Amino acid sequence: MQKAEAKIPKGYRNTKQRQAILEILESLEIPVHAEDIYMKLKEKGMNISLSTVYRNLEMLMSEGIVVKSHMMNEDKARYGLSDKKHFLVCESCGKILIIDNCPFDVFKKELMEVHQFDITGHSIEVYGICPECKTKNKKKISA
Amino acid sequence: MQKAEAKIPKGYRNTKQRQAILEILESLEIPVHAEDIYMKLKEKGMNISLSTVYRNLEMLMSEGIVVKSHMMNEDKARYGLSDKKHFLVCESCGKILIIDNCPFDVFKKELMEVHQFDITGHSIEVYGICPECKTKNKKKISA
DNA sequence: CTTCCTGCAAAGAGTTTGCATCAAA
DNA sequence: TTTGATGCAAACTCTTTGCAGGAAG
Numbered sequence: 001m002q003k004a005e006a007k008i009p010k011g012y013r014n015t016k017q018r019q020a021i022l023e024i025l026e027s028l029e030i031p032v033h034a035e036d037i038y039m040k041l042k043e044k045g046m047n048i049s050l051s052t053v054y055r056n057l058e059m060l061m062s063e064g065i066v067v068k069s070h071m072m073n074e075d076k077a078r079y080g081l082s083d084k085k086h087f088l089v090c091e092s093c094g095k096i097l098i099i100d101n102c103p104f105d106v107f108k109k110e111l112m113e114v115h116q117f118d119i120t121g122h123s124i125e126v127y128g129i130c131p132e133c134k135t136k137n138k139k140k141i142s143a
Numbered sequence: 144m145q146k147a148e149a150k151i152p153k154g155y156r157n158t159k160q161r162q163a164i165l166e167i168l169e170s171l172e173i174p175v176h177a178e179d180i181y182m183k184l185k186e187k188g189m190n191i192s193l194s195t196v197y198r199n200l201e202m203l204m205s206e207g208i209v210v211k212s213h214m215m216n217e218d219k220a221r222y223g224l225s226d227k228k229h230f231l232v233c234e235s236c237g238k239i240l241i242i243d244n245c246p247f248d249v250f251k252k253e254l255m256e257v258h259q260f261d262i263t264g265h266s267i268e269v270y271g272i273c274p275e276c277k278t279k280n281k282k283k284i285s286a
Numbered sequence: 287c288t289t290c291c292t293g294c295a296a297a298g299a300g301t302t303t304g305c306a307t308c309a310a311a
Numbered sequence: 312t313t314t315g316a317t318g319c320a321a322a323c324t325c326t327t328t329g330c331a332g333g334a335a336g
Binding site for chain 2 (some may be wrong): 287289290291292293295305309
């Protein structure tokens with residue numbers, strides 16, 4: 001199974017900033033804050049501004065390539081390619097895992113019938129405590 | 144099945160603003176913006192400030208009584224009692240329905256085993272087009 | 287009385303926008 | 312050459328915070 005490569009959609013110019021933003025998003029396992037993208041590109045020596053990042057993210061969202069999500073307990077949004085949209089978040093350390101087998105489709109049909117909605121998408125975030133944090137907490141208690 | 148009534152948790156003073164915020168939350172079917180709560184109380188003639196609303200929402204969240212959620216395409220958070228946390232949102236008109244039978248528990252066990260997480264909570268938002276908007280769109284096209 | 291809570295105003299933080307310049311096509 | 316895209320700075324909006332006065336217990 002090959003990774004689908006996100007490309008700049010037709011009708012938009014191929015600028016190096018735009019290209020770089022897409023590459024960053026592809027290289028990441030989890031969705032990130034707009035400023036993370038900005039910082040990573042700055043570190044690479046690229047001349048880019050935060051507004052360019054935001055403007056491109058907005059364009060990519062409108063084209064369905066990027067999905068925006070808000071984690072509980074976070075004040076800023078995260079952005080990621082649209083195939084990474086189901087998360088398992090550790091409430092203790094903030095670690096984020098991607099859930100790749102989404103069981104939602106089973107439920108989707110029922111939901112469409114009951115509410116007569118045409119379902120276009122969904123977003124799932126699951127919160128919990130990761131194995132590492134569970135271990136740390138045990139140590140604290142027994143110490 | 145009787146509706147569980149949310150009360151001001153122990154250790155906090157019983158002020159009329161706090162009480163009123165809780166009553167508003169109980170009276171609503173769907174989660175609302177902080178400013179909605181503020182406006183509703185202002186309309187009722189209550190002397191209250193937006194910061195009081197935010198401070199109380201924060202307290203209620205820390206006590207697990209209120210849940211904060213960000214809808215896609217919205218810039219501000221919504222707050223609701225914690226039993227109302229699964230939404231069906233119309234992308235066209237913004238209408239929000241509560242999904243009350245959450246199928247997630249089936250999946251939860253598997254997730255805990257695979258990732259060794261202690262699952263503490265989750266959030267689900269489903270997006271689509273509601274029946275009314277489907278009808279409107281059809282009319283537009285045929286006109 | 288004591289301490290928490292509130293209202294007000296100001297500060298903060300993330301995101302958006304206006305505008306002149308730059309570069310893709 | 313044309314027009315979309317960028318960088319910078321300023322503007323906006325939601326949310327948080329400091330502080331002095333007020334109310335709950």
